[in-house]
Amino acid sequence: MTQTKVLISGAGVAGAALAHFLHHDGFDVTVVERAPGLRDSGYAVDFRGDAFDVLAEMGILDEIRGHDTKMRGTALLDTEGAAVGQLPAEAFAGELEVPKPELTRILHRVTEPNIPYIFDDSITALTQHPDRISVEFERGAPRDVDLVIGADGLFSKVRRLAFGPHEACLRHLGMSGVGFTADNILSLAHSGALRTGDDHTAVYAFSAADTARMSVSLSFATDAPTLDRRPRSEQEQAVRTAFTGHKWVVPQLLDAMSAADDFYFSSSAQIHLDSWSRGRVALVGDAGYCAAPTAGMGTSQALIGARSLARHLTASDGDHTAAFAAYEAELRPYIEANQQTGREGAAAFGARTE
Known part of the structure; x- marks a missing residue:
């Protein structure tokens, strides 16, 4: 039986996790990343709820716990810098917090032996056909694949090519x-x-x-x-x-x-879309449903979304349309709740709200 060829744009948390699960289930996966190498910057990231099950399923939960920042809390200060209160560690660090570069490094290490990563390149065009999707790149040779997944963040190139301008959903x-x-x-x-x-x-x-x-x-x-x-x-x-x-x-x-x-x-x-898929293209993580950093759920959403999408693609017996619909039906209530939290968090941080 011919393996389903999946091209993932983005080597971050969502892309690497999705690549892991799809490869495990027998898909032919390639990851393309516009950065010249693995990204080693970013704040600490935290994990909440079902994200722990995803890490355990990937076999990396214990290693991730070994990088716990062990945050003890956050002091609330007045404008002169005097302490006026205290927030518990969970307010910013969730149930577990680790430096983002450590998470990225671990995800890449466990996937790289089995999955080709193409760095310093990006998708420039997508042409959908009834039986495949043709992809053009900034540097690499064109190729045909069965599915393209955008895991390339808030300003997703895949989303812009397949769904329309950023302004329509941001x-x-x-x-x-x-x-x-x-x-x-x-x-x-x-x-x-x-x-x-x-x-x-x-x-x-x-x-x-x-x-x-x-x-x-x-x-x-x-x-x-x-x-x-x-x-x-x-x-x-x-x-x-x-x-x-x-x-x-x-x-x-x-x-x-x-x-x-x-x-x-x-x-x-935030990203708000009526649908997270168009034909043979789907989105995962911030590319499809960013809840904003003020939600504190970006990493958990990326992990949970990647596992959900992979599970439904595996169970669909080649029917990507059904898989994408099931993935969205399962995840959308969770995402909408997180996006509400993101809006409330932005207001608490001093955002200028309507």
Whole structure:
């Protein structure tokens, strides 16, 4: 029997997990990733609920637990930096939190021996036929496959090609922010600090595995996610404008931002689609149903969605249309609940809501 050929765009959590499950069930899987190599940046990620079952099924739960950040909680600060309250560790760290680079490394290590990864390339065109889908690439030779899965994040290239422009499905939540690491000037130790302002700004910092360094997030209200596509200089200027006049350690953090080599800018946004599939193309993770970082569910959604999609494709006996429909019917209530949490979280962080 001929193996079903599946091309996955995106080597992140959703893409690697889906590749693992599909390969295990006998599919011929290839992963293409536009980055030149494995991504080794990003904040810590947390796991909640059924995500633990997915990690256990993949055989990596114990190893993941070995990288627990052991966060003890987050201090709530006033504008002068004085403590006024405390949030429990679960508020940000979920039931288990690990550095994202460690999770990415583990997922790649367990899949790479059996699954081809094509780095530094991306899909440029998709042409659907009754019995296959033809794929063109920025660098590689064209190929025909049976299915294409977009696991390529909020600004998914696969989604844009198969479903339409980002603007048609991207819902901005009124907040943008920058992330980077800096010297641990707050002396945090497996703990965090959160300072919000009446001007719709928030400073969040935490230190976990390396207590000499801390991860910093500077968030502020915005009307649209256009800054995500702008040069770093413009993004930095937007942050500095939002935090003009702020005291405490904010001026030091702004200087650290400009010096950071792991600078990352993003807007808090969600993806809303009437359907997560078009013909032989389907979406998984943030590409299909991002709930926004303020939901705290991105990694869990990626893992649970990947397992669900793989299970339904395996059970469908080659009927991808039925598999995609069953996958969506199973997952959509869970996603909608998480997206509501994401909207509430954005408002709590000072987003400018309608």
